[in-house]
Structures are given as structure tokens and as C-alpha cells.
Amino acid sequence: MNHLDALPPWAAVLVGVLVLLGSGFAFTGSLGLLRLKDFYKRVHAPTLGTTLGAFFMLAGSILCFSVVHGRPIFYEILIGVFLTLTTPITLMMLVRAALYRNRVEEAQEPPRRTTLE
Amino acid sequence: MSHDFLAFAIVAAQYLLLLAMAFSIIRMVRGPRAQDRVLALDALYVNAMLLLLSIGIRTGSELYVEAGLIIALLGFAGTLAFSKFLLRGEVIE
Amino acid sequence: MAGFLLLAWLLLRQSLAPATVVSGVVIALGLAWAFGKLRPPRARVRHYPLLGKLLLRVVRDIVRSNLAVAWIVLRRRGRFTSGFVAIPLELTDHYGLAVLACIITSTPGTIWVDHDSARNVLLIHVLDLVDEASWIDTIKQRYERPLLEIFQ
Structure with missing residues (x-):
């Protein structure tokens, strides 16, 4: 791991802390996905991974590559922008789909045949 | 000293992310309804992207960032298509 | 663009x-x-400084609710109730509503469920629901007020 040895000590510690924090939030999010009881509660869990989890991880990545190459690299920001734009859209679509399916079943209408499930 | 900490932190982060992916897969297999499975798949995509980023930091190759970007794109499109399917029963109206 | x-x-x-x-x-x-060529309806942003202030506020709220949700998940067994909250809105501008949807959904702990455009009532789901009225007040004061000024 030659390139990591090139990092000065402060950067090494900072990158380590950022990476740990990011993965910690993502881990907590998935744990919540597994642990919470019903669908509407579970929807909240993965947002942890996509907001702060991704933020810390991207910050660590930016810091690491910028210091190693000796010039600022903001390439990872694209992922961040993209993720913040798309996550709400997917979650809203998913919740609306779930609401629709629940309503259809509660109203005792003949449920449509789906190949999934 | 600080580099030992960095190496440890990256490996620990990778284990955490692997566990997170395992949790998502368990939820995907177990999930009582189709929407739970789609949600778990979405979380799986995000975790995989973060794992790729950590591998990128570890190996010092920026190609992994591009791979992460592609995974994020595909995950978005895939999840959107699945939700659309659940909403109407067909993908394109 | x-x-x-x-x-x-x-x-x-x-x-x-x-x-x-x-x-x-x-x-x-x-x-x-x-x-x-797709001719989207034009968005009129009135108040750029307020937009920046709103952005900072949203970032702070996202951090805070991240910690709150992480605490709920990691806690061994705690009791919390979650439920739906219906919020009557005054905001009608499409872009304003879109921004509000993104804010609410990307904050962990709250998610946008449905919007009834005829009655202009918003339905959200809250993970840790203690007091319904305080949530209505929070959403209206913190987010809807600035959005009203920005877009309408």
C-alpha cells in the first residue's frame, strides 16, 4: 500500500475517521432495514446510508485522492449530487407503490395478478 | 502509527459494509412483500457503491469511483422501474 | 442548465x-x-439569499435527524410510535412542492407519502411520532414559509 504511506499523518487519521463514520452510518441504516417492524418504518432506514453515510465516505475519498495527487479532486461530488437528487425520487415512488397496493387490498378489490411476490 | 490506524479503519469499514450488504440481502430474501424486497435491493446498491469507494481508497485507483457512479445510476433506474411496475403492473404506460 | x-x-x-x-x-x-424544447413551465425564484439559508437549515436538520434515527435503530428495545400526519398546505407552486418533497423525503425520519392536489393536503409518515401538532407546525414554519416566499 504505497500510496497510502504517502499521506501525512493528519490526513491518514482524518481519512480513517471519515471512512469509519461513513460505513458506520450505512451499517446502521441496513441494520434498521432488518430490524424495524413494518414497511413504512423500514423506508426511513436506508436514508441514513444515502445521506450522511455517503457524505462521509465521499469526503474521505476526496481528501485521500486530493492529498495523494497534490491537487484538489472534486470528482466524487458528482456521485453526491446525483445521490441527493435521486434518492427522494425512488423512495417516494416506492412509498406510493406500497400505498397503492395496500389500498387495493384493503378495499377488497380483486388484486391484479402480478408475477412478482 | 497513524497509517496503521488508517489501514485498520479501512478494513473495519469494509467489514461493516459487507455486513450491511448481508442485512439487505436477508431482508430481500425474507421481506414479506414485494416492496420490502425492492427497498432492500435499493439499499444493497447504495452499500455496494460505498464498498467500491472504500476499495478505491485502499488501492488508490480512481476507476472504482467511476464504477460507483455507474452503480448509483443503474440502481436508480432499476428501483424506479420496479416501483413503477408495482404501481401499475407495467413499466411503461 | x-x-x-x-x-x-x-x-x-x-x-x-x-x-x-x-x-x-x-x-x-x-x-x-x-x-x-420540452417547454417546462418556468420557475420563478424570487429570493436567492433565502434559498441559501433554507439549504443550510436543511443540511443541519438532516444531520440532526440522522443521529436521531441512528439512535432509534441502535437502541436495544425502546418504544416509539410512528404514524401518518396530514398537513394542510398553502403552497401551490409546482417547483415549491417538488423542493418540499425532496426536503421531507431526504431527511431521515420523515417521508412524503401522498399529496392531494384538490384539497392541497399533504400526507407524510413520521418514524418517531410524539406530537402530531408539533410536526405540522415544524413543517409549516421551517420549510413551507421560506418556500412560499421563494416561489410565490
């Missing part, structure tokens, strides 16, 4: 060579023209 696309292109290519810049400008202008 064109500027944003150009910036994304330059970030992707990671170089400022003339050829990259020229091809980026061509692609950005072309795509912006193509999207302009």
Missing part, C-alpha cells in the same frame, strides 16, 4: 484541455436546447 452540464462534464473528464472544454460546451448547449 447548460452551465451545470458543462461543469459535470469537466468534472468527469478531469482536465481543462481546450478540446475537452470545447466538446463540453457543444454537448452542454445541445442538451440544454433539447430540454428547452
Whole structure:
């Protein structure tokens, strides 16, 4: 791991802390996905991974590559922008789909045949 | 000293992310309804992207960032298509 | 739009060579023209400083609710109730509603469920629901008020 040895000590510690924090939030999010009881509660869990989890991880990545190459690299920001734009859209679509399916079943209408499930 | 900490932190982060992916897969297999499975798949995509980023930091190759970007794109499109399917029963109206 | 696309292109290519810049400008202008053909309704942003303030507030709220949700998940067994909250809105502008939807959904702990455009009532789901009235008040004061000023 030659390139990591090139990092000065402060950067090494900072990158380590950022990476740990990011993965910690993502881990907590998935744990919540597994642990919470019903669908509407579970929807909240993965947002942890996509907001702060991704933020810390991207910050660590930016810091690491910028210091190693000796010039600022903001390439990872694209992922961040993209993720913040798309996550709400997917979650809203998913919740609306779930609401629709629940309503259809509660109203005792003949449920449509789906190949999934 | 600080580099030992960095190496440890990256490996620990990778284990955490692997566990997170395992949790998502368990939820995907177990999930009582189709929407739970789609949600778990979405979380799986995000975790995989973060794992790729950590591998990128570890190996010092920026190609992994591009791979992460592609995974994020595909995950978005895939999840959107699945939700659309659940909403109407067909993908394109 | 064109500027944003150009910036994304330059970030992707990671170089400022003339050829990259020229091809980026061509692609950005072309795509912006193509999207302009779709004739989206124009957004009128009135109040740019307030938009920045709202952004900072949202970032702070996201951090805070991240910690709150993480605490709920990690706690061994705690009791919490979650439920739906219906909020009557005054905001009618489409862009304002879209921004409000993104804010609410990307904050962990709350998610946008449904919007009844005829009655202008918003339905959200809250993970840790203690007091319904305080949530209605929070959403209206913190987010809807500035959005009303910005977009309407």
C-alpha cells in the first residue's frame, strides 16, 4: 500500500475517521432495514446510508485522492449530487407503490395478478 | 502509527459494509412483500457503491469511483422501474 | 442548465484541455436546447439569499435527524410510535412542492407519502411520532414559509 504511506499523518487519521463514520452510518441504516417492524418504518432506514453515510465516505475519498495527487479532486461530488437528487425520487415512488397496493387490498378489490411476490 | 490506524479503519469499514450488504440481502430474501424486497435491493446498491469507494481508497485507483457512479445510476433506474411496475403492473404506460 | 452540464462534464473528464472544454460546451448547449424544447413551465425564484439559508437549515436538520434515527435503530428495545400526519398546505407552486418533497423525503425520519392536489393536503409518515401538532407546525414554519416566499 504505497500510496497510502504517502499521506501525512493528519490526513491518514482524518481519512480513517471519515471512512469509519461513513460505513458506520450505512451499517446502521441496513441494520434498521432488518430490524424495524413494518414497511413504512423500514423506508426511513436506508436514508441514513444515502445521506450522511455517503457524505462521509465521499469526503474521505476526496481528501485521500486530493492529498495523494497534490491537487484538489472534486470528482466524487458528482456521485453526491446525483445521490441527493435521486434518492427522494425512488423512495417516494416506492412509498406510493406500497400505498397503492395496500389500498387495493384493503378495499377488497380483486388484486391484479402480478408475477412478482 | 497513524497509517496503521488508517489501514485498520479501512478494513473495519469494509467489514461493516459487507455486513450491511448481508442485512439487505436477508431482508430481500425474507421481506414479506414485494416492496420490502425492492427497498432492500435499493439499499444493497447504495452499500455496494460505498464498498467500491472504500476499495478505491485502499488501492488508490480512481476507476472504482467511476464504477460507483455507474452503480448509483443503474440502481436508480432499476428501483424506479420496479416501483413503477408495482404501481401499475407495467413499466411503461 | 447548460452551465451545470458543462461543469459535470469537466468534472468527469478531469482536465481543462481546450478540446475537452470545447466538446463540453457543444454537448452542454445541445442538451440544454433539447430540454428547452420540452417547454417546462418556468420557475420563478424570487429570493436567492433565502434559498441559501433554507439549504443550510436543511443540511443541519438532516444531520440532526440522522443521529436521531441512528439512535432509534441502535437502541436495544425502546418504544416509539410512528404514524401518518396530514398537513394542510398553502403552497401551490409546482417547483415549491417538488423542493418540499425532496426536503421531507431526504431527511431521515420523515417521508412524503401522498399529496392531494384538490384539497392541497399533504400526507407524510413520521418514524418517531410524539406530537402530531408539533410536526405540522415544524413543517409549516421551517420549510413551507421560506418556500412560499421563494416561489410565490
